[in-house]
Amino acid sequence: MSINKKKQSNRDIKLGLVLVLIIIISTVVMLQKTASLVNERRVSKFETIESRIEPFGRVSIPNEGSEIVDSLEEEIESAEITPEPIILESKMVELSTGSEHTIKMLNVGPEGTMVFDPAVIKVSVGDTIHFKATDFAHNSVSVPNMIPNGATRWTGLLNEDISIQLDNEGIYVFQCDPHLMMAMIGVIQVGDAVNYEEIKQTSINFKKNFMMNADRLDDYLGRL
Numbered sequence: 001m002s003i004n005k006k007k008q009s010n011r012d013i014k015l016g017l018v019l020v021l022i023i024i025i026s027t028v029v030m031l032q033k034t035a036s037l038v039n040e041r042r043v044s045k046f047e048t049i050e051s052r053i054e055p056f057g058r059v060s061i062p063n064e065g066s067e068i069v070d071s072l073e074e075e076i077e078s079a080e081i082t083p084e085p086i087i088l089e090s091k092m093v094e095l096s097t098g099s100e101h102t103i104k105m106l107n108v109g110p111e112g113t114m115v116f117d118p119a120v121i122k123v124s125v126g127d128t129i130h131f132k133a134t135d136f137a138h139n140s141v142s143v144p145n146m147i148p149n150g151a152t153r154w155t156g157l158l159n160e161d162i163s164i165q166l167d168n169e170g171i172y173v174f175q176c177d178p179h180l181m182m183a184m185i186g187v188i189q190v191g192d193a194v195n196y197e198e199i200k201q202t203s204i205n206f207k208k209n210f211m212m213n214a215d216r217l218d219d220y221l222g223r224l
């Protein structure tokens with residue numbers, strides 16, 4: 001081995017040692033840093049939990065939190081226990097104000113498909129109802145034998161807006177011809193429901209026309 005080569009290998013060994021030293025130092029530094037990060041996190045984690053549970057955590061310490069417990073108990077005792085009133089959604093229909101009212105013919109309304117909207121209305125004697133053919137392929141026709149005695153029948157054409165004046169007191173039931181099977185019907189009460197029993201009686205047979213929504217008429221009459 002020449003002198004030059006020996007020097008070269010000595011330099012290599014030194015270089016290697018330096019590299020190993022650098023690796024060891026950086027590893028130690030990294031480990032320390034990680035440890036301190038973990039520590040910091042732990043501390044902050046504990047702090048957060050502690051602050052979150054403080055009101056309860058303090059109560060659970062014997063003797064120390066008794067004041068808080070007492071005040072809490074007093075608060076609970078003094079709180080008036082008033083039960084929430086149960087509000088049943090009433091579908092009973094109120095008298096509509098004004099002398100003109102609009103009933104829309106709809107494919108889809110608030111109460112289902114193929115409906116008059118409103119389906120049930122209470123008005124005063126002499127008021128006018130405007131049937132609006134809002135959606136396509138509907139009409140308004142009074143149901144035979146389901147209007148007050150002496151009242152004028154009406155027959156709207158398909159897609160026809162029709163206005164009728166109601167001069168006779170009592171209940172009027174009307175239908176949409178194409179959708180009678182789906183119980184597309186409506187109820188108007190003018191003044192008092194003087195013919196309620198007759199309507200109820202007639203409805204037994206009339207309901208046989210419904211293939212869907214069979215309970216609609218009873219539902220509607222129940223809101224008067």
Ligand SMILES: [Cu+2]
Nearest residue numbers: 138176179184
């Ligand atoms: Cu219809």
